[in-house]
Amino acid sequence: MPETLSFRDFVHYRQESGLGQLNLPNGKTKRLFGLCSKDNLFVKLSSLYRLIDRMITERGLALDNVIAVIAIGSAVLFPGYRETYQTRRKFIFFGPWTISHKLIPIQPNDVDFLVVTDKNLGYAGAWLKRDGLHLINRGTEQMSQCVQVNDTASMHALREGIPIFFDEKWKLLVAKIGIRSNTPRKIYWVKNESGCLSGTIC
Numbered sequence: 001m002p003e004t005l006s007f008r009d010f011v012h013y014r015q016e017s018g019l020g021q022l023n024l025p026n027g028k029t030k031r032l033f034g035l036c037s038k039d040n041l042f043v044k045l046s047s048l049y050r051l052i053d054r055m056i057t058e059r060g061l062a063l064d065n066v067i068a069v070i071a072i073g074s075a076v077l078f079p080g081y082r083e084t085y086q087t088r089r090k091f092i093f094f095g096p097w098t099i100s101h102k103l104i105p106i107q108p109n110d111v112d113f114l115v116v117t118d119k120n121l122g123y124a125g126a127w128l129k130r131d132g133l134h135l136i137n138r139g140t141e142q143m144s145q146c147v148q149v150n151d152t153a154s155m156h157a158l159r160e161g162i163p164i165f166f167d168e169k170w171k172l173l174v175a176k177i178g179i180r181s182n183t184p185r186k187i188y189w190v191k192n193e194s195g196c197l198s199g200t201i202c
Contacts, residue, residue, distance in 0.1 A: 001189050005197075006167040007066040010049065013197040019045035020198030022164065024075045025185065026106040041075060043111050045197065048133060052115055055128045055135055065117045067140070067173075068166035070157045071187075073112035076201055077160060078183045081105050110134055114157040116143060116170065140173055147177070155179060162187055162201050 002009075013019055027041035048069075056065060081103045090098050110132040120139030128135040138146075138154050146154035158179040163170065164187055189199045 001191060003189075004163075005165050005189060007063070007069060007165040008167070010045075010069070010165045011063055013195075014046070014049050017191070017195035017197065019049060020192070020196045021045060022048070022071075022187075022198070023200040024071070024108075024111060025201055026075050026077060026080045026108055041108065041111070043133065045199075047131065048113065051128060051130055051133055051135055052113075055115065055126055055137065056117065059121045059126055059137075061117060061119060061121070065119055066115060066165075067118055068114075068116040068170040069164045070114040070116070070161040070166075071111065071164055071201065072114050072136075072153070072157045072161040073110075073134075074106045074108040075111045076162050076183075076185060077106055078185055112136065113164070114138060114153060114161060116140065116173075118169065140169070143173060144177060147179070159183070164199065 021042040021044055024041045024043065052066065052069065053063065056063065084102045084104055086100045086102070087097055088100070089095050112134045113136070115135055115137045117137060117139050120141050121137050125137035125139065125142060126135070127137070136153050138151070142151065143154050145151070146158070158174065158177060159181060160183050162183070162185055185201055187199050187201050189197060191197055
C-alpha cells in the first residue's frame with residue numbers, strides 16, 4: 001500500500017474497489033460511573049466523496065481540478081485535549097486565590113475538510129455542510145495569498161491539517177507558501193481482502 005494517495009486514487013477506489021472509512025483521533029469521551037470510554041470518530045469515505053463531487057459539480061468543475069483534501073479542525077487537532085485555567089477562592093467566598101488547571105478532551109461533533117482546487121471558486125471559496133461533514137474550499141491562488149490576507153482556514157490547514165489525498169501540485173504549493181506543518185500526526189492507509197480502502201489518522 002503506498003504511503004500517500006492522490007485524489008485520482010480516491011476516485012479509482014470509488015469506481016473499482018470500494019471505500020471504507022476514515023478513522024479520526026479525537027472522538028467523543030463518555031463518563032460512566034467515574035470511568036472514561038472513548039468512542040471511535042470516523043467518516044465514511046463514500047460520503048466524503050459524494051459531498052466533494054457535489055461541491056465541484058455545482059461550481060462547474062471536474063474531479064481532475066481537485067489537488068488536495070485535508071482534514072482540519074478539532075477532529076485532528078493534536079494532542080487531543082485543550083487546557084483550561086480557572087481562578088477562584090480556596091473556600092468559595094474567602095481564602096487565598098488559587099488557579100486550577102484542567103485538561104479537557106476535545107469532543108468534536110463534526111469533521112471539517114479543506115478541498116484545494118486548481119481554480120478559485122469565488123472570493124471566499126465554496127462551503128458545503130451535510131451529516132456532520134463540513135467542506136471548505138480554497139483555490140491554489142487563494143492558498144498562496146493566505147498569509148497576506150490572514151486566511152485562518154488555510155493557515156490552520158497548513159500548520160495542523162492532515163493531508164488525506166494530495167499530489168505533487170500540493171507539495172509544490174506548500175513549498176511555495178513556506179508554512180511548515182507542526183503536527184506529528186499522519187494518515188495510514190490499508191486495503192481489506194476485497195480491496196476496500198480505509199484510513200486511520202494517528
